[in-house]
Amino acid sequence: MTVKIAFVGFGGVGQGLLRILQERKEKLQKEEGLDTQVVAVSDLMKGSVYDPEGLDPEELLRLASEKRPLDEYNGRSTTVKGLDSLETIRDTNADMIVEVTFTDVKTGQPAIDHCRAAFEKGKSVITTNKGPVAIAYQELQELADKNGAFWGFEGTVMSGTPALRLPQETLRGNTIREISGILNGTTNYMLTEMEKGLSYDGALTKAKEQGFAEADPTSDVEGYDARYKAVILANVIMGVPLKAEDVACTGITEITQEKLQEAISEGKRLRLTAKITRTESGVKAAVSPEKLAQDNPLAGVQGATNAILYDCDLAGPIFLTGAGAGLTETGFSLLIDLIHSERRKAAVRQT
Template sequence: MAVKIAFIGFGGVGQALLQILLDKEKELRQEEGLETSIVAVADVMKGSVYNPGGLDGNQLLKLASEKRSMEEYDGGPGTVTGLDSLAAIKETNADVIVEVTYTDVKTGQPAVDHCRAAFQAGKSVITTNKGPVAVAYDELSTLAEEKGVFWGFEGTVMSGTPALRLPQETLRGNTIEQITGILNGTTNYMLTEMEKGLTYEQALEQAQNNGYAEADPTSDVEGYDARYKAVILSSVIMKTPLKADDVKCTGITGVTRDMLTDAIERGKRIRLVAKIKRTSEGVEAEVKPKELDVSDQLAGVPGATNAILYECDLAGPIFLTGAGAGLKETGFSLLIDLIHFERRRSMVKQ
């Protein structure tokens, strides 16, 4: 039976997932037993459309690419338009809500309300929004468990690189004593470009031109993005909830080209590093620029790439690196969660 999906938010990431589902339809059906039907799209800017019998994915992507409203969808009888996001969650026949709205990471809204509404309606959620996991992990994970639904958020830390799935599944049985990582591609790109001779301002402008940094880069350069990812890693992997304010945070705005050059001359590299560590009093976390020996695995991570190092009591150090951004990569993170939803659903049926 096909998984019925409602997209709440239909920007680049949501469209990337839909394109993947279309491109890999045959492989997913044959290899994973995953069949999907898009039944609803609700986007605050693009409008909404719902048909319980399914929507044509190619037509949805065409409307989006032409910057036309979803309400121009040509669906014939049974097609409904005008639903807001909460109605699209509660009043449609979707099994899974793909929550990819623009969300304020400080409050987690509107994604927190969307997740809560979905779980209360007995529907599963997959999302790439950091906010709900960083702000309301305990509440939402408890609610999802009580309602017997799936909550997937693989893409919240390192996009399509499985920074959460790896320790949760492949490294099970280990106690992870410490996690260190380069969790923000924008700042890593800027630092590596400054090592080549650019000033901070030039590196930032180049990052913005390349699409790595927003017009307002504050969240990246002040370390806030990495801080929220550290909160997620502590809550999900260390099983110790932290608030953003618990994580000491220093960004890269004070790092100069001369500081980077001096570090290189001494066999060092400066990287913005997040560290989450178990202590006798619980878990401590911080984000700050750190001098690393050139032999350190994190020191050699180039450009917009992310990396994470798990210190395990049984397996020892496990190092994972990959893309931390990108529409296709982030769309893939949603696919990871969708596949695991289907696997869990299949097990329940058995």
């Protein structure tokens, strides 16, 4: 069975997934029985194009690489242009929506509306957008379940590193007592560089030069990005409906070389950590700089790498580390969800 895909948003991550689907087409068909067909693309800046008989992926990637509008797509008599994002979701023959629009973690929009529109039509969604998961997880998951749709968002926490899939599948049967992690590569890179002698401003400048920090780094350095990821982990893995305002948050803007060296002199490392803990009074979460003992696996995490530590009652401590960003890695996270969605459908057909 062929999965008909519509991209809502077609920036670097969406293009990354499309390249992977093209490059691994034969492998995915042979190993997973996965056939895909892109039928629609809608992007706020690039425009939109839809063809129920399928679009040419190479042509889409060429237009994107040349920064040309989708209006220039060389279509057929069946090709339609100019649909907005909601029309692309509701009115095309796509059954899988790849939602990769800009993340707004304050409102979750327009991604929440995109997910809602898809689920109401019984269409599945895979996304790397933190907004809908951090703000409207319960509502959207219930809507997806009600309408038999799949919702995948592996890339919202650690990009292509399976921070959600691992506990949801491999660690099933455990009670996870605590999750702690370094969930923001920008700040970990900066702290590592400051340990080498750079000032805060110098480390931030270098992070921008290396492409790890945005022009406005507020979300990273104030801890907000890690806080929203903590909310996702609390909701999805701990099953507790925390909101961002429930998570105490302190970033790294007050961290100095002196504080870092003080930690090192104590045999520790200072890292920005997110921690979600089960207590007798419920689940609590916080993001803050923390002095970690040298035997804590998180203490050895260097540079822009992310890592997460699950404290399980049966399996004990389980440590996972990997890239927390990157176009290929984040595109791969969408592939993880796409494969899982198709495996789930295959299992249902066999019952």
